[in-house]
Amino acid sequence: MAKHNRWSKVKHRKAAVEKKRSKAWTKIIRAVMVAARAAGPDPSANTSLRFAMDEARYANIPRDTVERAIKKATGEGAGDNFETMRYEGYAPGGVAVIVDALTDNRTRTIADVRLAFSDAEGNVGATGSVAYMFAQRGEISLAPSAKVNGDRVMEIAIDAGAEDVEEPGDEESGWTVYTDPVAFENVKLKLEGAGLSVAEAAISMIPANRVEVRGEQAKGLMDLVDALEELDDVQKVYHNGVIPDDELAKME
Incomplete structure (x- = not known):
């Protein structure tokens, strides 16, 4: 599968990084609020909320900001309906x-x-x-690191149920693991449990x-x-x- 790291670099040079981050945070917080409003504030019982909270964590959004959003979304008469x-x-x-x-x-x-x-x-x-x-698949991107052993990543990922593992496209990118949506959470937890740093993880639409x-x-x-x-x-x-x-x- 083709990587788009070079494209990402071009895009980041075209726009102010802070503006991009602010807009990304706003969208993630909206997703958190919609998920909490739809199925409750408990992430252990609300998969969509759990995924949105994970995305907030990978984006370095402060935990108290996320918790305030959940409380606001689940309060009486809360907000607009998205x-x-x-x-x-x-x-x-x-x-x-x-x-x-x-x-x-x-x-x-x-x-x-x-x-x-x-x-x-x-x-x-x-x-x-x-x-x-397109096919719906879990996509887990590991943080770039020269210390990451590719064979170990592949072994952990495949044993946990991953479908495919892609090596880094360059020194500024990390390994990418693709999963069936059902296996996504288990694979992510296994990778993190093995001490591997996850930079991004989401259910994505991957083109054939x-x-x-x-x-x-x-x-x-x-x-x-x-x-x-x-x-x-x-x-x-x-x-x-x-x-x-x-x-x-x-x-x-």
Whole structure:
């Protein structure tokens, strides 16, 4: 599976890191609140809340901030009612895109999403138009470390039920472990229990095949993803595009 570490570096140079972090925190806290409101404040009995709290931990959001969000979400008459929405479409070059959102206003969100696609010369499709190209899988990214033994990572992960293990793409990335959604938590706990540092872990939509794009199509894809991730209602953006390193180098 292709890694996008080089792309990440380009994106971080394009925007202020603090602004990115602030927006990411806001989205994670919203996910925590929605999960708590939907199924209660106890993470041991609420899987969605447990996953959202883990994501908050990996993003270094203070625990008291998360706890305040849970209390606010489960208090009497708490807040707005958010719903989960999924949009599908195509970026330039025929790249398939899935957008997951949490919104309290469907009309606003779909208008914003359509505008982002239109500005990038892509288009929003019907439900199911691209989802079949992706599979839901657990994705666990280990923190980069020269001390991590790849054979040990593979042994622990596979024994715990992982489906695939991907080696680092460069010295600034870590090993990535892919799992069936059912085995996700067990694999993550086994890795952490073995002393391995998890940088990110989430249930993701992983594409079955990748589409390589270059030139204006590559720029259009990057612009679309950036525009979607800037939207407050958008939680996750998945796509099957690949921009080769030499093409990314031209954009730096």
